[in-house]
Amino acid sequence: MSKNIFLCCILAITCALAVASDPAPLQDFCVADFNSQVLVNGVACLDPKLVTADNFFLSGFDKPGNVSNQQGSAVTSAMVEQIPGLNTLGTSLIRFDYAPWGIVSPHMHPLASEILVVVEGTLLVGFVTSNPDNKLISKVLQKGDVFVFPQGLVHFQQNVGYVNAFSYSAFGSQNPGVVLVPNTVFGSTPHITTDVLAKAFQVDKAIVDQIEAKF
Template structure:
């Protein structure tokens, strides 16, 4: 009888360890590539493309940068990112949250690594006249990706112009021009 309790306890402990080992944010975002992107192309690999990654809590991306190309201001709400430069040079940076909104930047060369904490606004830029390539690993099965400009100016339906004027401290004409771009 005691052996049954030990087996039951062992199975219970194993099930709890599996629950703790899974990604705590199994939500799914839709990431649609923009063919008019500003000189960068992100190729994402996650559990949707590679089912074997399901429940491992990781995803991966390859980012190809044209000369002068930018991966614009964005954030990953459910995962931190570690970026490794494979070819070329990248200027990278992230902004801390309130109250100080401090910008941390660095110019990376081939082989250099940089970490972007989860939920913080960040970017990458190729400052050179030759292409660059980076690999990004994220500690979430689906970290999400929120592009700031797309979110503010490209929503459907449009965000009220008065709200965007107050948010960005810009003239209504500038806000309307931004909305027309999307």
């Protein structure tokens, strides 16, 4: 009996791992049909007879994004919205551009892990482990270095050089999702009450109001 229970536990764990990422496709491809009114977990499929090579193609990843903003960074996406052929394939790509000392704010991807490669420049990157440790795992990366951010953990990037930098990041999902910590906490609609945030961050309510005004 105990052996059977053990085997059932192993089977349950295996099944849980199997559904922890995007579902595997059941056909060669499922090019996203953004005009479809059908609601599915992903995007409905375009008629395969209408599919062309352009559905799997995107140009312009060699061009830097506009980093003249408060964060000093820009994101260029290669996700299902830009490449309809990515639908159901469980992968996507992003280009990050950074002005000197530009940042990608602390954020998390609830649906995928991320692997980043530095193409130009010097980046400070890191992620924070979950409670109760909240340990910062951080490293300075140079051109050609690769770093991994585990799924669901808060992480960040900063250009710590004096020239522009850029990197590529790949994800194990067509839609990794993104939760920007500052925007989520201080820019929600409607706002989280000032009392809650003041107590959570152990600051005066006036400081919370000041920060919220920026979002």
